[in-house]
Amino acid sequence: MVDLPSVRRLEAVGFRAWPAASVQYDGSWLIRLTAGHASKRLNSVNPLDPSDYRDIPIRLGKAGKRFADYGRPLTVRQTPLTPPQLIAYMDNEEWAAFGHSLVLTADLAEREFGDGIDHLPIKDVGRFVDARILIGKEEPQTKPALTEIINAIKPECGLFLFEDLEIGPTAVSLVVQDNDLAGIMQFAVAEGVRRKGVGSALLDASLRWARLKGAKKAWLQVEAENEAAVELYRKAGFTEVYRYLYRTPGA
Structure with a gap:
């Protein structure tokens, strides 16, 4: 129900x-x-x-x-x-x-984060957007629109960027802090470093920051067919609240 x-x-x-x-x-x-x-x-x-x-x-x-x-x-x-x-x-x-x-949620109030390294969010929206486009293999022409959307977010945001000296950006996450809820947005891990703990470390850093800012619960949206991401989130303690889909005219 x-x-x-x-x-x-x-x-x-x-x-x-x-x-x-x-x-x-x-x-x-x-x-x-x-x-x-x-x-x-x-x-x-x-x-x-x-x-x-x-x-x-x-x-x-x-x-x-x-x-x-x-x-x-x-x-x-x-x-x-x-x-x-x-x-x-x-x-x-x-x-x-x-x-x-x-749509998944996870309780942060009693969450154990272990001894992982704390990562601070960056302030450079342009740098974040460049990394998101590169990791997501999106068209460079989307940069102005994506930058405008992020700048239009009214609640406090945390822009997380993981980088490697040799291969450049490896993972990004946008955390939107809204009272006691924190949304995990634009979460992406570079193809070459997947299933190597990078995603788990990024999610952990994002949730640490959210709880520090006062969030008691985290939420996110993920496509059902993205099995790797769903598995990552479920292992991190996220559970399903509801589902949605899109409809357009024509079979």
Whole structure:
């Protein structure tokens, strides 16, 4: 049984942790759009009330026009807060489903960190973004948009960067501290150093900093098919709270 109050709170902190350029509401449907970045989380309709299912075709049509203005395909992010009637409508219209993801949390209050080395976050957003793009093998053209998104985050952030003298950046993590919750974002480990303890060390450093800042619980979102990452997080004590996926018109 999914705890809807927990889902609502995690959804709210997730939106603050990864802010879209344009935010509009249609009833309780939150429409997020960002022209400069193709992230699904930044370009999706997010229904936030299971009881808000009036005029589904009309509202989706209006949302579709907004997405078209941004050059984006209409995309609905389906969570436990999505009205069953909307899900049934998308099913009947044979909307595609993709991007199946897990939302995980871990308790930090009683966590034992061992004797690992403390790592301090860096202050240079540009350096962090360059490393994230390199490790994630993303297009360099995404740098301005990613930099703008990070600079727009209002809660306190910790930018963690691991580097090797010979191969350069090896891992990055963005920690967003929001009251007693800390979100682990943009977590990435270079392909050449995976399964060598780098990811565990980075996650440990990120969570140490979060608890030092007052976080009692950490949360993160990870695609279900990313088995290595899911395994890393589960070993670190993260457990599943709920799942979500994305829907677009057309099979």
